[in-house]
Amino acid sequence: MSALNAQVETFTRLTTLGETVTEALDYTQVISTSGATEIERTVAAIGARELPAPVTGALDALTAVVERVIIANDPHRAIDWIGIYPRLLTTLLVAALNPKALPVEAHAAGGAAGSGSAARLPGGISFTDAPRDGRAVVYSGIQADPILKPLAQAIAAAPPADRLFARALMGDPEPDASTAAAYFGLLPTHRAPNDALVVGALAIGGKAAQSNAQYRGAIVEATTAELLKRRAALSREPERMVRRERRFAVDGASADPHPFDVTVETGPVPELWDCKWGARGIDDSLLAELEDARIRAAGVGVRIAIGIVAFDTAATVAARLSVLRGPREQTRIITLDTLARLAAG
Missing domain, CATH: 1.20.930 (Transcription Elongation Factor S-II; Chain A)
Incomplete structure (x- = not known):
């Protein structure tokens, strides 16, 4: 054969x-x-x-x-x-x-969010930290792991093929250096064993199943935040404007069942992003939750942007959406193939 x-x-x-x-x-x-x-x-x-x-x-x-x-x-x-x-x-x-x-990533032309100036949050909406329950404590420890930041930066700068191979290593039950060398040795980048993308992907892939799943989710959030902070409009105070694990409220009331993974907390158009490792993580309840937040903001005259970052191929995400019925006309979908669009706005 x-x-x-x-x-x-x-x-x-x-x-x-x-x-x-x-x-x-x-x-x-x-x-x-x-x-x-x-x-x-x-x-x-x-x-x-x-x-x-x-x-x-x-x-x-x-x-x-x-x-x-x-x-x-x-x-x-x-x-x-x-x-x-x-x-x-x-x-x-x-x-x-x-x-x-x-594949070469098609960078979106700088839109209003990427090229305009940041402004104060519109009146009537607010953001607060998620409650410090047991889950939040454990997850904050994962988010603080020093392996995540250099890996997120490497993913943000990598071509689509390199990202795909890094994802494969992170999803491998027992990845090793020889597998990484076999993949990356074929690419024009020829990443060395000590490259941040290779080191970080192997570190996450090598974790036990439960930790691996938590770290995979954390790296999607970290990469999303990293790319959003690169927008020109947010460059003056990126750490204040781009936040993680925050609740969104309209007129002081939050009806969201859980905090949003990454938020852009500035005007003229605040943003709510939910991050998923795989396309399967997208479901009707998530689509409805995002749309509900958008509608509640519109009820007080505020326009917000909503979106999902799926660390999966565009084809797989399209297949997932084909079996769902939740509202998504106003939901922006970013995939592994189009991550750089987050920085463009």
Whole structure:
């Protein structure tokens, strides 16, 4: 069996494990069907072409990751990998065979939020710190971990392919330096083992399952905040204007069940952002919560921006949204492919 044909079998086994989560079956079937189609197209495009040794080494590393997920019998992690596996496979091949075709992030033109001047918060709305309950105490300790800031800065500056490979390492049950070398060795950046992106991704991926999930969520928030602080309009006081884990209130009353992950607390248009590691974290209740906050602000004559940052591919996020019915017409969606748009405004 060729290295590429083996990828088809590997993806099928991954799908079988993911489909054991019955409550996520509709979403899993959507991403597995589209993923299988992408893999089939990739295999057909390569055909009988002989692959260089570095490529087969990277493919072997990718297969080994899925084996670790299957051996761990973790169907929820399997679903996450079903979403990114096809894009990882394609990106590895493009990086080796046609690097000029690697995706380049489309930076949005500087909009009002990015190029204008910050102003005071509009009257009628306010932000407060979340209560210091047990969860908040534990999570604040994670947010203060010194590994997060340099990793967030590295992700913010990295091209889309580098971000994708870093995500793969963070989602690997047992990542190692050889896997990182196999991935990044194919990219034009040729990141060294001591590169902040590599070091941070390996550190998070190497944590136990529960800690790993918490750190993955924290790095999405940290990266979101890092990019928002780079806006020209917020450069004078970024730490005051971009905050984490804050409650939003209209006329002093907050109806939100939990604090928003990242907020931009300045006029003319304050912003509420919810951050998710994977597309599966987006659900109808989240979409409704964001829309409710926007409507309540509009009720006192204030316009706010609402959005979701999903540290997942655009295709996977689109697949997730296709099975949801919650309101999202006014919700901005940022994906792994378009993170830099946060800094542009």
